[in-house]
Amino acid sequence: MVFVNENYLKLKGGYLFPEIGRRVEAFKQANPQLVDRIIPCGIGDVTEPLPPAVIKAMHDAVDELAKRDTFRGYGPGSGYDFLKKAIVENDFSARNIVIELDEIFISDGSKCDCGAILDIFGKDNRLAITNPVYPVYVDTNVMAGNTGLGNDDGSYEGIEYLPCTAENDFVPAIPTKPVELIYLCYPNNPTGTMINHDQLRAWVDYALANDAIILYDVAYEAYVSDETLPRSIYEIEGAKKCAIEFHSFSKNAGFTGVRCGYTVCPKDVHAVTKGGERIKLHSLWTRRWNTKSNGVSYPVQRGAEAIYSTEGKKQVRILVDYYMANAALLRKGCEESGMKVYGGIHSPYVWVVCPSGTDSWGVFDKLLTQLQIVTTPGAGFGSCGEGYFRISAFNSLENIKEAVNRLSGPVFSK
Ligand code: MLT
Numbered sequence: 001m002v003f004v005n006e007n008y009l010k011l012k013g014g015y016l017f018p019e020i021g022r023r024v025e026a027f028k029q030a031n032p033q034l035v036d037r038i039i040p041c042g043i044g045d046v047t048e049p050l051p052p053a054v055i056k057a058m059h060d061a062v063d064e065l066a067k068r069d070t071f072r073g074y075g076p077g078s079g080y081d082f083l084k085k086a087i088v089e090n091d092f093s094a095r096n097i098v099i100e101l102d103e104i105f106i107s108d109g110s111k112c113d114c115g116a117i118l119d120i121f122g123k124d125n126r127l128a129i130t131n132p133v134y135p136v137y138v139d140t141n142v143m144a145g146n147t148g149l150g151n152d153d154g155s156y157e158g159i160e161y162l163p164c165t166a167e168n169d170f171v172p173a174i175p176t177k178p179v180e181l182i183y184l185c186y187p188n189n190p191t192g193t194m195i196n197h198d199q200l201r202a203w204v205d206y207a208l209a210n211d212a213i214i215l216y217d218v219a220y221e222a223y224v225s226d227e228t229l230p231r232s233i234y235e236i237e238g239a240k241k242c243a244i245e246f247h248s249f250s251k252n253a254g255f256t257g258v259r260c261g262y263t264v265c266p267k268d269v270h271a272v273t274k275g276g277e278r279i280k281l282h283s284l285w286t287r288r289w290n291t292k293s294n295g296v297s298y299p300v301q302r303g304a305e306a307i308y309s310t311e312g313k314k315q316v317r318i319l320v321d322y323y324m325a326n327a328a329l330l331r332k333g334c335e336e337s338g339m340k341v342y343g344g345i346h347s348p349y350v351w352v353v354c355p356s357g358t359d360s361w362g363v364f365d366k367l368l369t370q371l372q373i374v375t376t377p378g379a380g381f382g383s384c385g386e387g388y389f390r391i392s393a394f395n396s397l398e399n400i401k402e403a404v405n406r407l408s409g410p411v412f413s414k
Helices: 006-011 016-029 032-037 050-065 081-095 110-120 135-143 197-210 281-292 298-305 310-336 359-373 396-408
Strands: 103-107 129-130 158-164 181-185 213-217 242-247 261-264 270-272 278-280 339-345 349-353 388-393
Touching: 006 135, 006 278, 016 032, 016 359, 032 396, 050 298, 050 310, 081 103, 103 110, 103 281, 110 135, 110 213, 110 242, 110 261, 129 135, 158 310, 181 197, 197 213, 278 281, 310 349, 310 396, 359 388, 359 396
Parallel strands: 129 158, 129 181, 181 213, 213 242
Antiparallel strands: 103 261, 242 261, 270 278, 339 349, 349 388
16 A cells, blocks of 8 residues: 555645636536636746747757757756856846856746755644645645645644735834744736835845745746846845745746746755754755756757847847736726726836725636636635636737726726
8 A cells, every 4th residue: 555645635625726717618618608808917937938049049949959069968957157157147246146157047937946945844844834825835845845734724733924915014013923934926916916125125024034935936936027126035145045046947938838947045044953963055056956856848948048049038028018018907897996906117017906895716607607707716716816807918908908898897896
């Protein structure tokens, strides 16, 4: 008899986005005449093609692989230096942040790394996770056996939930109970809101003072439209001693299907053994990569490198601006329909207060069945998400205009 990982049995329900997909599929089956009307604004999946510079670089890389002289086999597990150099120069040196090449680990995306990073942490860390939250942080901890059982409201024993509400501008207060492994994500998914330097500094100071580690997800940093706001936690002094940062090329350069991102694990971040010995997490993460991965494919890494070329940067800017214009339309449309809206200024997500009397799955159903707009119910991101729904601006301009037009109709007007 083979034993299963029973931690999986603690998971409450399916992963949020497949569950939404299931409900949309059921609606399509029951209403085939409405299938073409459906506007998907649920999962944050990009719709616009890859930047031309990326496409060319990937084509060229495939051509290299087609010839004996330029063929490459296994690459370095944590990524090629050509991509790491482009990252260091553009994402860090350009902002006066010193990150070394071997502190960058190229991966198939930040979602994957957010889960994989748990390999290098022990089991008894006190977790602090925002509520609402990108469900991956919670579910991967459940799977890894870092939590207790689930409760009816979707929370799990053993996690210190940090409420993010309109009252605290969706930036959690420093916890009163001690915590060790802290997940933060800004621009925030799902609320679409941002953190400022002082707020982020308070968290870094907390981590430094309490020997805690911050897992900082900046998958949406390209959407920060105010230069005074932090695009990396390493803009904060001391963060290189207490933070690991996750980056993605999905949301800026449209790599949701191509798959590439990177994690920064500075050499100064330490955790301890039960015996009290301080261990560099960088060594463990390197070891993990060398053992469990052969890295991301060469054409994909060449494509990612092209994001940082002069042309690539311009093309990525156009993509980001395109989705941000959509977000502005969604914000305006919802407000004109009498809804209270957050986010959507430094992020492609608009976080909308549910019209009174309807909970977030109720709004989801209403929008799907009456307007054929797919959104994400706030409750799917945690109990503090109840009372909100998220609209993704990742769509064509035409679809967003049509969604706004439908939202202005009787379903949600005052
Ligand atoms: C989301 O919709 O929250 C994201 O697309 C999920 C993801 O990036 O994995």
